[in-house]
Amino acid sequence: MLVVHIHILVKPESTSAFEAATVINARESLKEPGIARFDLARQMDAPNRYVLVEAYRNAEAPAKHKETRHYQIWRDTVAPMMAEPRVSVKFTSLMPPDDQW
Numbered sequence: 847m848l849v850v851h852i853h854i855l856v857k858p859e860s861t862s863a864f865e866a867a868t869v870i871n872a873r874e875s876l877k878e879p880g881i882a883r884f885d886l887a888r889q890m891d892a893p894n895r896y897v898l899v900e901a902y903r904n905a906e907a908p909a910k911h912k913e914t915r916h917y918q919i920w921r922d923t924v925a926p927m928m929a930e931p932r933v934s935v936k937f938t939s940l941m942p943p944d945d946q947w
Contacts (some may be wrong), residue, residue: 847941857894
């Protein structure tokens, strides 16, 4: 499983709108068969810093995710809200999928 952490710094005046748009994207993303998990977290000591944690079931799923309408709407909606470009860090999960516990 591929796990991606996406670090995002949002303009302070845009945090509420960013969160609203991202929650919609996360809910829709979880309906995709290739996505096992999609979390949004806000940094406690810097409330305009966020991380998205996305867990993909296979290597093709990230590209398919980026083709979805909900992702494209999110991307275009939040782009002007970002204080700097988002940063993506990729990991390989060492835990078995949920259905193998």
